[in-house]
Amino acid sequence: MSTLQIHTLAWDNCDPQLLQAHRKVTQHLQIPVCYHIKTVPHGAWIDSVLETAQTEVVGFLDSDCVPLNREIVLEAAQWAFDHRSFIGIAQCSNHIPPKSHIFAAPAFFFICRAAWVDLGKPSFAENPRSDVAQEVSYRAEEAGLRYRTLYPTRFELKPRNEDYWYLGNYGIYGIGTVYKGGVYHLYQGRERERTALFIKRCEQIVAGTFSTDGFHECDSLNCIASAADCVDLRSQVDRLSAVARLKRWLPPPFQRPGR
DSSP states (O other), X not given: OOOEEEEEEEOTTSOHHHHHHHHHHHHHTTOOOXXXXXXXXXXXXXXXXXXXXXXXXXXXXXXXXXXXXXXXXXXXHHHHHHTTSEEEEEEEOTTSTTSOOEEEEEEEEEEEHHHHHHTTOOOOSOBTTBOTTHHHHHHHHHHTXXXXXXXXXXXXXXXXXXXXXXXXXXXXXXXXXXXXXXXXXXXXXXXXXXXXXXXXXHHHHHHTOOOXXXXXXXXXXXXXXXXXXXXOHHHXXXXXXXXXXXXXXXXXXXXXXXX
16 A cells, blocks of 8 residues: 545534544644544545545545544555545444444545445445445445455443434444444534543543453343443342343253352
8 A cells, every 4th residue: 555644523602622532632643634624424524535546555444433542543444445445444334224234334444445445436425325435344345345444442420311322223323433443433422521531532532542352242142231331220129130030940960060
């Protein structure tokens, strides 16, 4: 790969402190980023960047998404170039049927521009079956082009006023999700009460003290029980009752000693 350019979009009403924290991380990791401060639809903006791009690989970072290390950026960009394809963090549109389609999301996304051209320059804009960037994954699947997604490993908090976000049949994710390889995505960065959390995590990345201690596991079979902040007492009692009923039906070899 000989050429790469990375872009980040921040709307005019984006909290300056959030963007400043983002810049501190990319500068610390020595990752050059072109920042665009304008209020335009996300998908249409990506289309315009790719249409005029002069580099072989184009990368995108959301304003509330940062890499934890320099290597994940270089490896993702190289993979996209080597395979004439694209790679992004795994996401699932829980509000659009079938609600189980996992695609490469634009928050951390690298694409070989030639692959986009090969696919017929599909738009990254939303449509009836796709969230931002999802249509590109659909088009790749229909064309038989293999692409990659980085799966989440841990997350911090349950989204406000809604359920967990489900990633197909893999597990769940939420506010402050960490992805395999080293990517941190705050989500809902437009909500100002999240800014303090993002700034804190960015400061930790720069200081080399970032840790996922205390985060919830995305693929744990006990993920709902472990996220005690959103499980009421009734649901816990119901779960324990169900487990007790199940144990009565288990054959003796599967019974644990002393149970």
